[in-house]
Amino acid sequence: MFLKYPLVGALCAQLLSLFVIKIFIQVIQTNLQLSYLVFLQACLSVFITQQIFKLPKWFFFISILFPLTFVLAFHFFQFSSWVYGVLFIFFALTFSHTLKERVPLYLTNEKTYQALRKITKEINAKSIVDLGSGLGGVVRALSEKNIFSYGVETAPLLWIISSLLSFFSFKGKILRQNIWNTKLSEYDMVYAFLSPAIMEKLYQKVKSEMRSGSLFVSNSFAVEGVLADEVWQLDDQRQTILYLYKIK
Ligand SMILES: C[S@@+](CC[C@H](N)C(=O)[O-])C[C@H]1O[C@@H](n2cnc3c(N)ncnc32)[C@H](O)[C@@H]1O
Numbered sequence: 001m002f003l004k005y006p007l008v009g010a011l012c013a014q015l016l017s018l019f020v021i022k023i024f025i026q027v028i029q030t031n032l033q034l035s036y037l038v039f040l041q042a043c044l045s046v047f048i049t050q051q052i053f054k055l056p057k058w059f060f061f062i063s064i065l066f067p068l069t070f071v072l073a074f075h076f077f078q079f080s081s082w083v084y085g086v087l088f089i090f091f092a093l094t095f096s097h098t099l100k101e102r103v104p105l106y107l108t109n110e111k112t113y114q115a116l117r118k119i120t121k122e123i124n125a126k127s128i129v130d131l132g133s134g135l136g137g138v139v140r141a142l143s144e145k146n147i148f149s150y151g152v153e154t155a156p157l158l159w160i161i162s163s164l165l166s167f168f169s170f171k172g173k174i175l176r177q178n179i180w181n182t183k184l185s186e187y188d189m190v191y192a193f194l195s196p197a198i199m200e201k202l203y204q205k206v207k208s209e210m211r212s213g214s215l216f217v218s219n220s221f222a223v224e225g226v227l228a229d230e231v232w233q234l235d236d237q238r239q240t241i242l243y244l245y246k247i248k
Helices: 006-028 034-052 058-076 081-094 096-101 110-123 137-142 156-169 196-209
Strands: 127-131 148-152 173-175 189-192 215-219 230-233 241-246
Touching (some): 006 034, 034 058, 110 137, 110 189, 110 215, 137 156
Parallel strands (some): 127 148, 127 189, 148 173, 189 215
Antiparallel strands (some): 215 241, 230 241
């Protein structure tokens, strides 16, 4: 369960640590300094996320940073309460998929846009969709007079911002639509920059819906057990790899 929803695991680890520390303080009947409490909280939650829940390595850092930032924000800086409300709404409207689908928000860069433009020319694509289009950069970059470029995005704030950008730049169109409800048969090229956690499920959809002769391109995440027809290694800073799967 926690491997499927690691953020829920990380939150439970924090709550569990808090509970253990509370009992510990009651037992020793001494009030500990705040810095000791933060240290204990971080150590315990690192232990729980890494040794008990066996969450990925980067939760090591989240376990340490969470109590630290929490104490810094609430103890040392006296923000008024509406700031936290606004921040909460902002994160909820932007990162709604991180918790549900384990797909964080990171964006395709300019060098990758160029490579994608080259691919669309090579296959003479007339219709393209970016599954989970974020701020819509790919959609606008691939939009041309004779190319219909679409994005599907459900995170509300991202959808609003990218729709406005598309509207005012006359480049592409963003649909407020879930990836899993998107008909892939309508597109010559489907692009995804998502997460390894959903690649297998996504490829099943790709295989059953995409037309023969069309192309599925995945940024950074290969489909396990399926040999890509082409692999493009880009020379950008993050050494992006594009996996190209031709639909037969
Ligand atoms: C890694 S970002 C990629 C953004 C954009 N494609 C790019 O390359 O710049 C993944 C995006 O997919 C969106 N997403 C994740 N799951 C989704 C789903 N089931 N339906 C629609 N969008 C989804 C997230 O909100 C996020 O904006």
